[in-house]
Amino acid sequence: MNLKKMMQQAAKMQEQLAQTQSELADKTVTATAGGGKVTVTANGAGEVLSIKIDKTVVDPEDVESLEDLILSGVQKAIEEGKALQQSEMSKLTAGMGLPPGMGF
Template identity: 60%
Template sequence: MDIQKLMKQAQQMQAGMQKTQEELNAKTVEASVGGGKVTVVATGAGDVQSISIDPSVVDSDDVEFLEQLVLSGVQEAISKGKEMAASEMSKLTGGLGGMGLPGM
């Protein structure tokens, strides 16, 4: 086993992962819930950028419904962002999960 070759491959993978992480920070996902009444936009890193709420679901007598819609939208957007990130990272690692090393 050529250690220098292995080290070079590890450095290339690390650089690729850093570049992919930067790209994920710039990419966004959108999640709509409640028939499109609440829309949440988040980055691939899981940062929520915006929440849009249709005025028709704003009811002061039923705040819990709106809270649940917003929570569901945020959860879905973060989940989509994580899925996108996992997909992009697996392209880099070739599905090896960090070069086949446990915990990577």
């Protein structure tokens, strides 16, 4: 393989990576905690976009439980966003002929 061809492939890979990252920012995942009392929406770029809290779990005497529910919902949303990102990146690297684990 010559250097020019390798550079062209690297440029194409960079372009595809940028496009995939842009698409991930537009895709969302939703996670819930507390039986749906807290709903967190995040995108494939790992950004939390919104948090919805059912008013029935807002108890001034039990702030810790609400904090736990919010934390759990955010953690689940981030996990799902990372899974979406991994899935999309795996598709990208598979199209490049790289062996599993050699991609991003």
